[in-house]
Amino acid sequence: MFGKVLDKIQNIINTITGIMLFTMVCIVFVQVIMRYLMGHSISWSEELTRYMFVWMIYAGVNLGIKSGIQIKIDVVDMIFKGNAIKTVRILEHILTIVAILFAAYGSIMLIKVGFRATSPSLHVPMWIMYLVFPVGFLLDLVETIRRIVIEMKGDEGV
Amino acid sequence: MSLAAIALIVVMLVCMIIGVPISWSLILASGASLLLDGSALSIIPQRLFTSMDAFTMLAVPLFLVAGDIMAQGSISRRMVNFADSIFGTIRGGLSVVLLVSCAIFAALTGSALATTAAIGAIMYPAMTERKYPKDYTTALLAIGGTLGPIIPPSIVFIFYAQSSNLSVMKLFMSGIIPGILCCALWSVYAIFVAKKEKLPKEGNFSWKKVGIAFKESFLALLMPVIILGGIYLGIFTATEAAAVAVVYGLCISLFVYRDIKVRDLLPMFKNTAKTTANLMILIAAANVFGYLVAYFGITTSLTALVTKLAPNAVLFMVFSGLLLILCGMFMEATAVVVILCPILHPMAMSYGIDPVMYACFMVFLLCMGIATPPFAPSMFVACGISKEPITKVTKRILPMLAIQLIVGILIAVVPFLSTFLPSLV
Amino acid sequence: ETTLRLGSVNGTDSPNQVAAEKLNELLSEKLPEYSIDIFPSGQLGGERDMIESVQMGTLDMVITATTPLANFVPSLNVGELLYLIQDYDHADAVYEGEIGQQWLEDCSNAGMKGLAFTEVGFRQLCYNNKPIETLADLSGMKLRVMENDMHVNGWKTLGCDAVTMGWADAYAGVQQGTIDAVEVPYSLAYANSVYDVCKYISETNHIYTAQCMLISDAAWNGMSEEDQAVFQECATEACAYAKKYARESTEDFKNKMVEKGVTIVEVDLDEFREAIKPLYDQYQAEYGEQIAAIQALAK
Ligand code: NA
Ligand code: NA
Numbered sequence A: 001m002f003g004k005v006l007d008k009i010q011n012i013i014n015t016i017t018g019i020m021l022f023t024m025v026c027i028v029f030v031q032v033i034m035r036y037l038m039g040h041s042i043s044w045s046e047e048l049t050r051y052m053f054v055w056m057i058y059a060g061v062n063l064g065i066k067s068g069i070q071i072k073i074d075v076v077d078m079i080f081k082g083n084a085i086k087t088v089r090i091l092e093h094i095l096t097i098v099a100i101l102f103a104a105y106g107s108i109m110l111i112k113v114g115f116r117a118t119s120p121s122l123h124v125p126m127w128i129m130y131l132v133f134p135v136g137f138l139l140d141l142v143e144t145i146r147r148i149v150i151e152m153k154g155d156e157g158v
Numbered sequence B: 001m002s003l004a005a006i007a008l009i010v011v012m013l014v015c016m017i018i019g020v021p022i023s024w025s026l027i028l029a030s031g032a033s034l035l036l037d038g039s040a041l042s043i044i045p046q047r048l049f050t051s052m053d054a055f056t057m058l059a060v061p062l063f064l065v066a067g068d069i070m071a072q073g074s075i076s077r078r079m080v081n082f083a084d085s086i087f088g089t090i091r092g093g094l095s096v097v098l099l100v101s102c103a104i105f106a107a108l109t110g111s112a113l114a115t116t117a118a119i120g121a122i123m124y125p126a127m128t129e130r131k132y133p134k135d136y137t138t139a140l141l142a143i144g145g146t147l148g149p150i151i152p153p154s155i156v157f158i159f160y161a162q163s164s165n166l167s168v169m170k171l172f173m174s175g176i177i178p179g180i181l182c183c184a185l186w187s188v189y190a191i192f193v194a195k196k197e198k199l200p201k202e203g204n205f206s207w208k209k210v211g212i213a214f215k216e217s218f219l220a221l222l223m224p225v226i227i228l229g230g231i232y233l234g235i236f237t238a239t240e241a242a243a244v245a246v247v248y249g250l251c252i253s254l255f256v257y258r259d260i261k262v263r264d265l266l267p268m269f270k271n272t273a274k275t276t277a278n279l280m281i282l283i284a285a286a287n288v289f290g291y292l293v294a295y296f297g298i299t300t301s302l303t304a305l306v307t308k309l310a311p312n313a314v315l316f317m318v319f320s321g322l323l324l325i326l327c328g329m330f331m332e333a334t335a336v337v338v339i340l341c342p343i344l345h346p347m348a349m350s351y352g353i354d355p356v357m358y359a360c361f362m363v364f365l366l367c368m369g370i371a372t373p374p375f376a377p378s379m380f381v382a383c384g385i386s387k388e389p390i391t392k393v394t395k396r397i398l399p400m401l402a403i404q405l406i407v408g409i410l411i412a413v414v415p416f417l418s419t420f421l422p423s424l425v
Numbered sequence C: 001e002t003t004l005r006l007g008s009v010n011g012t013d014s015p016n017q018v019a020a021e022k023l024n025e026l027l028s029e030k031l032p033e034y035s036i037d038i039f040p041s042g043q044l045g046g047e048r049d050m051i052e053s054v055q056m057g058t059l060d061m062v063i064t065a066t067t068p069l070a071n072f073v074p075s076l077n078v079g080e081l082l083y084l085i086q087d088y089d090h091a092d093a094v095y096e097g098e099i100g101q102q103w104l105e106d107c108s109n110a111g112m113k114g115l116a117f118t119e120v121g122f123r124q125l126c127y128n129n130k131p132i133e134t135l136a137d138l139s140g141m142k143l144r145v146m147e148n149d150m151h152v153n154g155w156k157t158l159g160c161d162a163v164t165m166g167w168a169d170a171y172a173g174v175q176q177g178t179i180d181a182v183e184v185p186y187s188l189a190y191a192n193s194v195y196d197v198c199k200y201i202s203e204t205n206h207i208y209t210a211q212c213m214l215i216s217d218a219a220w221n222g223m224s225e226e227d228q229a230v231f232q233e234c235a236t237e238a239c240a241y242a243k244k245y246a247r248e249s250t251e252d253f254k255n256k257m258v259e260k261g262v263t264i265v266e267v268d269l270d271e272f273r274e275a276i277k278p279l280y281d282q283y284q285a286e287y288g289e290q291i292a293a294i295q296a297l298a299k
Helices: A002-038 A045-067 A075-079 A082-114 A126-130 A132-153 B003-018 B022-037 B043-052 B055-072 B075-087 B093-106 B112-129 B134-145 B155-164 B168-196 B207-232 B238-256 B262-295 B298-309 B313-330 B333-350 B355-371 B377-386 B390-413 B416-424 C015-030 C047-056 C074-080 C088-095 C098-110 C149-157 C167-176 C186-191 C217-221 C225-259 C269-275 C277-282 C284-296
Strands: C002-007 C034-039 C061-065 C112-127 C142-145 C161-164 C181-185 C200-202 C208-216 C263-265
Touching: A002 A045, A002 A132, A002 B055, A002 B238, A002 B262, A045 A126, A045 A132, A045 B043, A045 B055, A045 B262, A075 A082, A075 B003, A082 A126, A082 A132, A082 B003, A082 B022, A082 B043, A082 C047, A126 A132, A126 B043, A132 B043, B003 B022, B003 B262, B003 B298, B022 B043, B022 B262, B043 B262, B043 C047, B055 B075, B055 B112, B055 B238, B055 B262, B055 B377, B055 C167, B075 B093, B075 B112, B075 B207, B075 B238, B093 B112, B093 B134, B093 B168, B112 B134, B112 B238, B112 B377, B134 B168, B134 B355, B134 B377, B134 B390, B155 B168, B155 B333, B155 B355, B155 C167, B168 B355, B168 B390, B168 B416, B207 B238, B262 B298, B262 B313, B262 B333, B262 B377, B298 B313, B298 B333, B313 B333, B313 B355, B313 B390, B333 B355, B355 B377, B355 B390, B355 B416, B377 B390, B390 B416, C015 C034, C015 C061, C015 C112, C015 C208, C015 C225, C047 C061, C047 C112, C047 C208, C074 C098, C074 C149, C074 C208, C074 C284, C088 C098, C088 C112, C088 C208, C098 C112, C098 C208, C098 C284, C112 C186, C112 C217, C112 C225, C142 C149, C142 C167, C149 C161, C149 C277, C167 C181, C181 C186, C186 C225, C208 C217, C208 C225, C225 C263, C269 C277, C277 C284
Parallel strands: C002 C034, C002 C061, C142 C161, C142 C181, C200 C263
Antiparallel strands: C061 C208, C112 C181, C112 C200, C112 C208
């Protein structure tokens, strides 16, 4: 049940990040057309695409954790077999959780200073931009916990 | 070195070896060292943000999308068919095409990642279709990408010029011969591998086949012409070129070749967004790590060691070379240049070493690091495209790195390679 | 015994470096328990992130251009208006007078302590095609500017197409023709080898780029009141020293660039100053009082 809700949320996020990527392509293309054909540039477009890019990245990391495409060094897989590898996998996930917690804790302070600055072109308060971190890291955390549960159950198919 | 500095290195290595994803290994090590130092953890998300708040980085996902469109439709198949009709008659010809394409693309962009993403997205699907081993092709893409900042224009050389007050133009020129030499030697190696592993070969050369392939691929071939021509003529930057490539690719795939449907687009963009997120957090996490290496003064204490060990120019070249290779393994090239150039450049001058040659030597070795694990951004991008595991690709890339190292040594031994072209401007 | 980390994006022969080194030297005489560890050339990040780090206390000090600082201290923005600051005397009257003092105090609203101002000098126009002497020559030119409304709107008022892009892109762009021009002070133009990609520099003197030395609240509040007074004194002296260096070295950098083959072009400044007036009207509502106060200090 909980897993299904999570899947649904992740699918919505993936759709949003996909649309963001499409929008970025359009903005950059229009920027070229405006500068070259109209001789008039939009000054806020670069900043908008950069911030969308950042959001696309940190909102989307959990999708990679889910599908197991995160890049890692796979020496352990060659040394250990069977139950031992299961233990190592769980250890990997626990260390990942510690890393996520470090980053998430740091982002609280970043958001605090974000109340005291605006972006140079769009004049958006910076804390709105930094909000991607608690949101993204929370999703990463939940997804990693799910990996541990799956690892313990020995269910590879989920 | 402080306890925090040691923790940074040790925790990172241990986590990576256990198999924690590289991005989280780097973040965990950074967090642990910050806690030991008594500094705020906010440095982590801040670096994660600012390192990606960069327009040039956007080139990577945009070229990945462009590549997806070309691969899902028939553009890349048609392009490679054409290249194949000419070079496929040589065993391993396509691997040479890949390397040369990287060099050509490198002459237009300063970025290694854009080079790997652009060429990989086009060539990888078609080459695996022709039974080129996946790990080998991935390694070729990773190593080819390092030409991006070696052959001008180059972001890394621009940073070097800033930190040393040498002329950017001279530094740019210094990279050309070593870059081409490297590409040539890899090509020789690629042909050797093809012979040894009996990689596929397409019948015999015939003008008729080339003609047919050209006719079928004409609109597809306009794509590189538009990208390269547009950048060369100054109509758009490399990042913008990627967006133009996406739009052009969509137009001909949707309306002319009609092999992509509008409903295919969302899954494609969703997939690239997912791949990009995983790739970029890795590059960003390495930025956090590299920042802390500077913050804790690790590089400066290593440099002090080099100074102590080097009584003459030859040993200085050897030790600083080793230091640069070591730094390149763990850090991003521009970050190392910014930290080490102000220290090593005046030292090289004091030993009477040609400054342009030393700049080329340093940048070249650091660019080699772009494909040297554990932190190997161009390999990450290539693996992002192929989904091949790092260790397999690393085994494949080692001989190519060895060739690159030999060229690096040649730069030091034969200054002519790097100083001839700069002497003309 | 405290070591303070100080960051700057400018290189080792920039006025910022001079200010940082001078501060270190003065401290060793007057306040030996403090010393400065300098991180030049953006080793600890860009100006925006370093300011943010000072807010968070993860970096102790920064010397930054006022342009990005204005995103944190909005009152500083007015100084970014084209042709508002007339010359060096005017700049000193503003930045070293009451207005400057107020700006430094405003920094505390953003959670930092502003210590003193120094400078990298007036900005100039660097380009390739044909010499630009009049406003008409400027028309339609694609110019890379910093990410700041005043800069963007200012150049639009003068008839340019203002493009915001990163420096590395801009450097390659002006060479390949993606853009026509960049604008930087002489010292930065030289440090960034602008002479390699630009044939001409028009002496437009359009914006005075001040640099502000800041210290984090954490570092500042950790000092006793007596130490704070001495530290402030050292900072003021170091910045004044660096400003003197900036002005002396500007001629130097200019000459070096001429030696490298750059042609310096004189422009009709009165024409530019006249043409920029609509920009001031645009910002009248928000900054009218400040503009008037600054203009009143011009001789
Ligand atoms: Na290049
Ligand atoms: Na590396």
